[in-house]
Amino acid sequence: MRSPQGMAGSSLLRSLGRRMKATVTEFRSIPNAAEAYGPAVLTAGLTPGQRRQLAVWLGVCSAWVFVLVVVGGITRLTRSGLSMTSWKFTGEKPPSTPEEWEAEFARYKQTPEYIKTNQGMTVEEFKFIYFWEWGHRMWGRALGLVVALPAAYFASRGLINGPLGRRLALLFLMGGTQGLVGWWMVRSGFQEPEENQVPRVSTYRMAGHLATAFTIFSALVWTTLQVAIPVPPTVAAGPEAAYASRLLTRFAHPLAAIIGITAMSGCFVAGKDAGRAYNTWPDMNGEWFPSEYFSERLPALRNLFENTAAVQFNHRMLAYTTLAGVATLWSYGRQLPALPPAAKLCLNALAVATAAQVTLGITTLLTYVPVSLGAAHQGGAMVLFTLMLGLLYSIKPAPSLGTFRLLIAKYGQAATAAAVVGIGGTVVNMH
Template identity: 55%
Template sequence: MQGVRVLARALASAGRQQPVSFQTKLHARESGILEIIEGFPWCAQQWRKGLLGRDVGGTGVRSFASSPLSRKIVESQLPGAICRYRLLKTAFWKQAQSASRSCRMSTMSVEAGSIKEMAPLVKGGISNQKTVGTWLFGCTGWVFSMVVLGGMTRLTRSGLSMTDWKFVGSLPPLTEEQWQMEFLKYQSSPEYKRVNKGMSLNEFKFIFWMEYAHRMWGRALGIVFAGPFAYFVLRGYISQRLGLRLCTLMTMGAAQGFVGWWMVQSGLEEPETEYIQPRVSPYRLAAHLTSAFAIYSGLFWTALSVVTPHSTASGEAARAAMRVRRLAVPVAALVGITAVSGAFVAGNDAGHAYNTFPKMGDTWIPEGLMDMKPFFRNFFENTATVQLDHRILATSTLFSIVGMWAVTRKLPVDPRVRTLLNATFGMAALQVTLGISTLLMYVPVSLGTAHQAGALTLFSIVLSLVHGVRRPLPGFISASQISGQVMSLHRLVK
């Protein structure tokens, strides 16, 4: 008896927790509950007579919870069957209690925290939401172009052409005398003395313009981000939650400039021996690339959240989305780790060694794999180890994505999720092809840049997939969870 009463309270609480803004879902939700209790004839009859059409959070549900429904159910379904009554008391008491507890927890979550999640990130309606979303997607694309331009700058060995740095930037050389002064600064750097000795002024101008464009493109992004952001705040478009998130991203973007100069400084120092070519620290290069990926991810995720604030999946599609999510989250982490390992390949110029595939030279495992001391340095500074790690991670990423695609093929997911799964599979295959081609052709600038752009593209698709299979808000899922609990109880006592 007590178990059924708990069940009644759970159903009542499920009705009370629905926000007023979702009254349009009243009839669909009531019909769903009616299906659940259809196996109890008297209960279904009383529901139709007294409750159908009443306010979900009003006296109807409360009267349902306080009515002698539980006694009627027991009398009609368990007439004198002591063993089945014990089953009610023992076998599904915990399930009914769990249903009530989960419902209460969901209600508390909605009241305490999820109301904030349900509030839109952008105020003022759909039009403002589209405007802010377009701006954020534009900034995301700008960051994407920054990453690609940075890859081109590294591949053309242009990153060390500017030997000083100013936070707000400066005008480029405009006269021949100014160009000569910049060239003299570069001629005093280790890279010119050991790698580019004898370079002409015109050749220097090319690498200078590459680095200058990369730096100024980043500063222009700051203006493109900060200007509209201030405008939207003044117009009241931005909610507090979104404002805090965007302030964090803007701070990260400003710090990225300092991280870039910190990286360049490591390449302007004299190498330890005369046999080592000047280049930036692989650790600082990895930090710079990881920071860029973090900023890009934050902007892209925020833009997606502005355009699609909440998950709209329900029923079978929602359950399938949760299964996809369990696979997509670790896959996204693996894609990110593989991209960071590529920064160590670039930082050590490991792409110019072992330009064969699938073997590394004439062997599967190259010599000198763990020669460095201490041991951990091999994974970040040893050319053979760094390239082997990147190969293993890339292969593992490909197999993981193929496995996720195969496992989820027959799941009843939303068509948009299915499209993203197919796109992830296709982009992973393309990215591996680009990586192998880049290695076999000794890292030409075109293929190397395409490979870096491909990594960010694959990461973007996986992020979109993870965003598309988000968990619904507690207020949306509690009713379905309780429905599942009730159905299992009904099967037990049927």
């Protein structure tokens, strides 16, 4: 007959055993292990409906920046960027009377661009370039309202926590400084150019302006994905998908960098009007390597960014590298059947978009860069980058060891109790 102490001990162990089983079940389902890290931190405690509201708003902000960049490209292609000779923090309203238009036009007539390239321009022609620049500036300022007003509303309802709020504040600050960066770029175009040179803004400042825009856009898209899909597809799909995604990630990150560098090189092509030179393909005016690639009047480093032949040749080579890289990544991805469906979708879309972008670039070159094709080509670069971000998120790796340390810190007491129960049960059985 068992002693009362033994029966009590057995009862205690059974009770602790049930608790251990419940603890292990909870541990395994920590949405469950994945929700304790990364993206889920931004939406902790929110319902799916609330996350959806935030994701739609952030998606609209991303689309707004997309349009802003494309309109900026049109502003450059139509040579409208230097039409407004002043910049005010609070914004400008366009002239509304003939007298105001004449006064604005008179200020433009004092600029090097008018004196050297636009002599004889009419007021009506001036209005056309003015409205593109004004529209670009106002669309950028409106972005501040598109971000700030909904952010205030969501914050008042408790939908924006500390981590998300800090990220949005940083993006808002970056967006606010973009106007200053843009004016800093425009001011360079009001300086007297070198002899026999066309007045234009500094290509280096233009590249900085575009790089900042790409950074803001990328951060918004990434945040949208994190809010909409707190648990990345790879984490939710299981170990086989995680392993396949890890293999693809090794090649995807370098390719993303190449795509970004190619887009930035396109900015130098635009800044130097290099797209209106060497309008043949696949050769460059009958040469496979342009004889003008090296300029005696430019230092070696500046030659890469300021010599028309070098700028266009470099952009072509980077485009070919991007195409080859995407084709290789796509081919490799097809050999990984365990990839999450979202990753396969992004990979296929990326391959199609890359082929379309290269075709569009060649067509734009052969037709001497019409505004419509030039703007579409710039938009295509952003589509390509967006799909690359989608792919990177869809193959985002599972939690690291540091994450499991976080889990242990969060659920350590229950885990320790489970371990004690397990050891205790073993000891009792031995006796």
